Amino acid sequence: VDISPGIFRPDVECRPPEQQRTRDRARYRTQLDYLFAHSAFYRRKLNEAGFADAASCGELDDIQALPFTEKDEIRKSQADHPALGDHLAAPRENLVRIFSTSGTTGDPCYMPLTKNDLAMWTEISSRSYFATGIRAGMTVASTYNAGPFVAGAALETLASLGTCHIPVGTGNTERLIRALQLIGPEALMCTPSYAAYLAEQLAERGIAADRLGLRRISVAGEPGGGEAQIRTRLEAAFGVKLCEAMGIGDISISLWGECDAQQGMHFSGGDFVHVELIDADSGQPVPITDGATGELVYTALQREAAPVLRFRSRDHVVCHTAACACGRTTMRVRCIGRTDDMFIVRGVNVFPSAIRSVVAEFAPRVSGAISLRPARRGVRQEPPLPLVVEMAQGHEPGAGFAAEIEQAIRARLVAATRVELVAFGSLPRSEYKTKLVDFGHIGREG
Ligand SMILES: [Zn+2]
Numbered sequence: 001v002d003i004s005p006g007i008f009r010p011d012v013e014c015r016p017p018e019q020q021r022t023r024d025r026a027r028y029r030t031q032l033d034y035l036f037a038h039s040a041f042y043r044r045k046l047n048e049a050g051f052a053d054a055a056s057c058g059e060l061d062d063i064q065a066l067p068f069t070e071k072d073e074i075r076k077s078q079a080d081h082p083a084l085g086d087h088l089a090a091p092r093e094n095l096v097r098i099f100s101t102s103g104t105t106g107d108p109c110y111m112p113l114t115k116n117d118l119a120m121w122t123e124i125s126s127r128s129y130f131a132t133g134i135r136a137g138m139t140v141a142s143t144y145n146a147g148p149f150v151a152g153a154a155l156e157t158l159a160s161l162g163t164c165h166i167p168v169g170t171g172n173t174e175r176l177i178r179a180l181q182l183i184g185p186e187a188l189m190c191t192p193s194y195a196a197y198l199a200e201q202l203a204e205r206g207i208a209a210d211r212l213g214l215r216r217i218s219v220a221g222e223p224g225g226g227e228a229q230i231r232t233r234l235e236a237a238f239g240v241k242l243c244e245a246m247g248i249g250d251i252s253i254s255l256w257g258e259c260d261a262q263q264g265m266h267f268s269g270g271d272f273v274h275v276e277l278i279d280a281d282s283g284q285p286v287p288i289t290d291g292a293t294g295e296l297v298y299t300a301l302q303r304e305a306a307p308v309l310r311f312r313s314r315d316h317v318v319c320h321t322a323a324c325a326c327g328r329t330t331m332r333v334r335c336i337g338r339t340d341d342m343f344i345v346r347g348v349n350v351f352p353s354a355i356r357s358v359v360a361e362f363a364p365r366v367s368g369a370i371s372l373r374p375a376r377r378g379v380r381q382e383p384p385l386p387l388v389v390e391m392a393q394g395h396e397p398g399a400g401f402a403a404e405i406e407q408a409i410r411a412r413l414v415a416a417t418r419v420e421l422v423a424f425g426s427l428p429r430s431e432y433k434t435k436l437v438d439f440g441h442i443g444r445e446g
């Protein structure tokens with residue numbers, strides 16, 4: 001199988017940004033007309049915001065004047081108008097799939113798709129997975145829950161890419177190890193947490209992870225795969241190149257994919273999705289320049305069943321716009337964390353994944369596993385934040401090591417922590433996404 005660098009859709013992914021914007025302007029006008037004609041939800045929402053019709057909304061360049069869409073509004077739309085909500089903008093008979101969200105942060109939502117929507121997801125996700133090294137002719141094992149949930153569209157995508165897919169699902173480590181040994185896939189798709197867990201499980205069984213024949217690991221589902229320490233360790237353990245991808249259920253299961261240059265995930269939604277960057281606190285637009293940080297906001301440009309306008313992703317990223325060695329002209333991002341996990345400590349935004357990233361720099365002395373144990377529930381916390389850091393196997397915490405970590409976190413993130421060091425294996429491992437914050441010691445009412 002040829003896994004040399006390549007581009008799935010060069011005409012789109014290498015298009016000059018200004019040319020893309022011209023195309024997006026036209027599609028945006030059409031999509032606004034569609035929303036006013038077919039979505040009771042958006043007609044009402046935009047009317048209430050003072051926009052009588054599509055024409056009064058202006059052009060793509062005026063999009064900042066329009067209100068955001070929050071996930072809770074979509075949830076409420078479905079609760080008030082069961083089951084699919086009054087944001088449903090396509091006739092029921094045009095739907096070909098209804099996924100549900102896993103409901104980890106609230107009641108599950110339904111995600112209806114038309115034939116065109118599903119084809120669009122497949123196209124966008126194909127660009128994204130291809131960027132991470134998934135190629136026609138490859139055998140690919142995946143551990144995503146690709147059944148009822150939106151990750152199910154990975155089935156279409158991997159088939160469309162021409163791979164031989166071995167869906168293993170979540171929490172089937174024995175089955176996965178057996179498949180890795182007997183079938184010998186060239187690629188594995190999983191969360192970075194699970195890749196780390198699998199490396200430990202293989203080592204425990206005396207199986208050489210780098211002799212299984214894997215050449216690629218494509219990670220997604222949580223931040224971490226793009227962090228140098230985590231990536232380097234996993235690449236060495238498995239003898240692979242590891243790139244990350246990121247999606248969001250309301251827009252496309254995969255929407256960003258990192259190329260071999262490993263300098264952030266390329267935007268893969270050209271022609272289908274418009275991206276904005278905003279300041280999460282003020283909601284004000286942030287220009288997308290090299291090094292800019294903020295929250296991603298998405299607008300569907302061609303969606304039929306459940307289109308969204310200025311949808312707040314809650315994903316905080318740093319942007320990269322400098323030219324990429326691969327030839328793609330699309331912007332790149334690295335995810336810093338999610339608003340849902342964020343703490344505010346004396347006015348400073350602190351992301352648990354950013355703390356993990358600083359701690360990871362103390363490898364090989366630490367295992368990489370951490371757990372934040374805030375003294376109380378809620379976003380606002382008083383310093384210092386209690387933080388449990390796990391030592392690596394065979395490493396003893398020397399005098400002053402905890403203080404060394406605390407200092408590094410304060411220097412990099414302007415946040416005070418109180419570090420408690422624990423022995424290797426003390427913190428729970430995850431077969432899906434790692435919980436970096438633990439309120440378990442507080443109790444439900446705390
Ligand atoms: Zn690139």
